[in-house]
Amino acid sequence: MSVLKINIVLFGKGNVGKEFLNQVIENQKTFLEKRNIDIQFPIIANSRLAYFEKEGVDKFWESNFALAAIPYKLEDILDYVKIHNLENLVAIDLTDSEELVKNYIPLIQNGFNIVAANKNANTSSIEFYKEVRRNLDRHGKTFLYETNVGSGFPVVQTLRDLYSSGEQITKIRGVFSDSFGNVFKRFSTEESLFLSVLSEAGITGSKKSDSIENLYKNDVAKKTLILAREIGANLEFSDVNILPLFSSELKEFNPKQEYEFDKKMLESYGISKIADEDNHILRYVGEFSVLENKLEVQLVSELQSFPIARLDGSEKNFEIYTKSYGKIPIVIQGSGSGKEVLARGVLTDVFKVAEKLRIREKVLV
Ligand SMILES: NC(=O)c1ccc[n+]([C@@H]2O[C@H](COP(=O)([O-])OP(=O)(O)OC[C@H]3O[C@@H](n4cnc5c(N)ncnc54)[C@H](OP(=O)(O)O)[C@@H]3O)[C@@H](O)[C@H]2O)c1
Incomplete structure (x- = not known):
């Protein structure tokens, strides 16, 4: 089985975001060896700044973010992933922002799958809720949010x-x-x-x-x-x-x-x-x-x-x-609740997206 590289753009590096990043970085080698999945974080963002590292951040991400993160707009992220030919994109929303969910549709239209702990996309107007799903269908993308309700249990x-x-x-x-x-x-x-x-x-x-x-x-x-x-x-x-x-x-x-x-x-x-x-x-x-x-x-x-x-x-x-x-x-x-359980739940959703991407890859071969 060939290695599937997943490129995550992480929005939110608070309690859950930090925990999630550290859990993944600690286990990157295991995921690669046991599941043939290479999870990388080329972009990490908070509400104002983003840190770009096309090869993916390492365990020093926090100090690197402090040194090198720059103000950004959504377009900067979309341009960056295009310029660097980053594929198998997943935007992960570990914020509670109402603003960020407005970016879901452009993200989907530009090749991103979405995993969210943030409940706002699923609780805003039903029209928006449906529009997100119409775009997912149209662009063949996945949106998972198990942690919206049960901290990860199914x-x-x-x-x-x-x-x-x-x-x-x-x-x-x-x-x-x-x-x-x-x-x-x-x-x-x-x-x-x-x-x-x-x-x-x-x-x-x-x-x-x-x-x-x-x-x-x-x-x-x-x-x-x-x-x-x-x-x-x-x-x-x-x-x-x-x-x-x-x-x-x-x-x-x-x-x-x-x-x-x-x-x-x-x-x-x-x-x-x-x-x-x-x-x-x-x-x-x-x-x-x-x-x-x-x-x-x-x-x-x-x-x-x-x-x-x-x-x-x-x-x-x-x-x-x-x-x-x-x-x-x-x-x-x-x-079980709290950041550790939530981060595990987010990771479970990421693996589900990876499974779908793997299936699509096989179909296309
Ligand atoms: N903590 C838990 O145990 C727990 C449990 C259940 C559910 N949750 C859910 O998990 C999510 C994250 O919780 P948390 O405790 O990690 O929150 P948090 O510690 O307050 O961190 C929120 C992060 O989101 C960033 N952010 C806010 N608006 C943003 C935007 N528009 N674009 C990009 N980043 C933005 C913040 O950046 P700034 O610092 O720049 O504002 C911060 O890094 C929430 O939806 C929460 O309801 C958390």
Whole structure:
């Protein structure tokens, strides 16, 4: 088998970007020997600067970036890959930029496949979402984003396989955010107060309700929308019915009165905290009901015998209900988040792109 050289243009060298680069550079030799895949990074960019090295950066990339990175525009990147005849191009988006996703279409039109942890391309307008896919089809390119939802475990792929095989999916439901999973697990099962649990989870502070709202809006709701769109839903982010954790009354609440805060929050949901007597547990859940075409994110009180209720604090879960599988959902569940897991997930997507490129190469020979 001949060596397949993959040229990655990496956008974003923050927590995940750094981890990803270092993971790949450490294992470059192994990938070459065991998989005949030579992964190189001829360009690394942040929001303002790009470092160009046509042979691919090495383990000193960080200091070289500091010394030699220059201001850039998208056209500079497109020109560079053309001038240097770089093939098998993959643009990797490890940013959370709304601006960068606007470059996806020109990138695809200029020969790039795309792998993204950034959720913004899949959660902006449905028109843009479709236009990206039209361009992928037209130019024979691939866009993978498994890390948009499950930090790398195969949720999008499973949904895509079920959907394309004609399986009738009726509902997708789950605890899509492990940060929230942990908070509600502790809140439900311990005598702790909600604000203290939030604080210990590091998602609180002076901007309590702000950061919480950010999490559920930008994380759980976006993931719910991405999953729904994967199975054909023509819905917008504004269609996600997000039942707020905090009523406006609670947002103004004096955090020192924690007992009152808990009572009011739970009353507003009509649920009790630790429901030992009726075996329920609180969960922060995203749900897409296919039959009703309804997207919802909310706090629910769940029977302890259900898979969602049995999750460990650090676990996420995705339940897929289908016609053939009946009442028992397909459950994809796993713990693990953070930059290491995410970087592995991105790498898995890169290998999938490589497989497709290899197949295309064989067809063309
Ligand atoms: N960190 C985690 O554990 C984790 C977990 C789950 C999901 N994620 C997702 O992974 C992605 C990256 O997260 P992160 O924690 O690595 O973020 P981060 O540390 O804030 O790094 C973001 C990087 O993106 C760059 N960037 C921003 N706008 C850009 C643009 N228009 N063009 C090129 N580069 C741009 C930033 O450059 P500047 O420094 O110039 O701004 C920075 O290098 C996000 O989508 C995040 O939601 C992360």
